Amino acid sequence: MTFDFGFILQVVLKIIPYVPVTLYMAVVSLIIGGALGLLVALARFYQVPGLSQVMTVMITVLKGVPLVLVFLVIFLITSQNFNNVAKMLGLHLQYGDLPMSLLAIIGLSLMAMVGLSEAFRGAFESVKLVQFDAARSLGMTTGQTIRRVLVPQAFPVAFPMIVNMLINLIKGTAIASLVSVVEIFSAATQAASSNYKYFEAYIAAAIIYWAMTILIERGAHWVELQLAKKMERAIS
């Protein structure tokens, strides 16, 4: 077997245009999953009666299965029922009209929600109890305390895990190739389908994933330094 460096470069150039699709799916999922994860973490942190238990069960169920399984279940449920539900609601929509990246976003958002809700809950626990005493003694409401004290103090703690989640989501987008979304991974596979140089194509895909991951980690490191500055004791 000969190794074709030239072909790697070719594939890299060919799949770079699909970087935005991958990033789009990952970032949208991070935002949706982050927002849901925050609500789940808050419900569990404040032990909202009923809601807290429901969330705990939901997280346990989702956490216990592989992403690809969640993804296929979503695909099966939606592909079989979407047309009927759409008709019932009077929508002139067919399943085929939906962008398949939407399915990936749903699956990845659930994954992000599970991971980030745990990350946020851990970060909430790290906020000192006396901070809540102070907020209450000053007459602040729970909502004000969440917005002004809890979330701002928990965010720097959760930040490395949020970045980690973004990287996992980027890698997770490869699963979208299962439902024929053309992203980095499936673009690389397609490029090799004419000459069967899959090994080179996969290396090319790996190079792109590495590059994205390294850039994100560099950026995150810089942000972490900025976040840490105010919490550190000044040297003087």
Place this chain on the structure above:
Amino acid sequence: MIEVKALHKRFNDNEVLKGVDLALQPGEVVTILGPSGSGKTTFLRCLNFLEHADSGAIKIDQDWVNFNQATSQEVMALRRRMGMVFQNYALFLNKTARQNIMEPMVLVHKVSPTEAYDRATQLLQTIGLGAFGDYYPAQLSGGQQQRIGIARALAVHPTVLLFDEPTAALDPELVGEVLKVMKAVKQAGVAMIVVTHEMQFAYEVSDRVIFMADGAIVEQGTPQQIFESPKEARTKAFLSRFKVRYA
């Protein structure tokens, strides 16, 4: 005018406060002394509704509110008339000194941000930290943090300030600067309830000293009465250990 009557509090089987009564005149400074576990801190936390008292009632300027039937509006209204200073300062770590002082003014008392900024700046001058407005708590010493904690509680013009061992976590050389600010608070005419082990402060600054033990008030009187001629045996025993320090 601040009044508390028959405050009871128990943690499980442990009766921590066995019916405490207290009345303060406007601007009066009361120091509460007593051994650890006597319920001093719990008493303050109950007044501020940080702990849920089992029974009793409180009145600050307006109507009586029962501790065990207070609505959240009543609790909020009472808290707006009280300030609390904590042993561990409890400044918001994500906010600068000035933002800490502005926070309750803007969020709770709906003071305009510019007005709050000016009052925070003026308070920072008063406590001798005019140049530290943009520092974060982690960049300040314990004494500096506690002075900001007092300024934050004072910023919203409370009727009474509650001090929970404000100097207990400080290095001895930092205690003086905090006590100086507390004396200034008294000059400003704000009533204070101070739980402390600073006998010098209790003797010099307070109008009245209360000695508490086992969840009840054992004895109270002017500083002279309590320190120079205590009547109860428990008070005598407690104070004898501090003789050297205030004599």
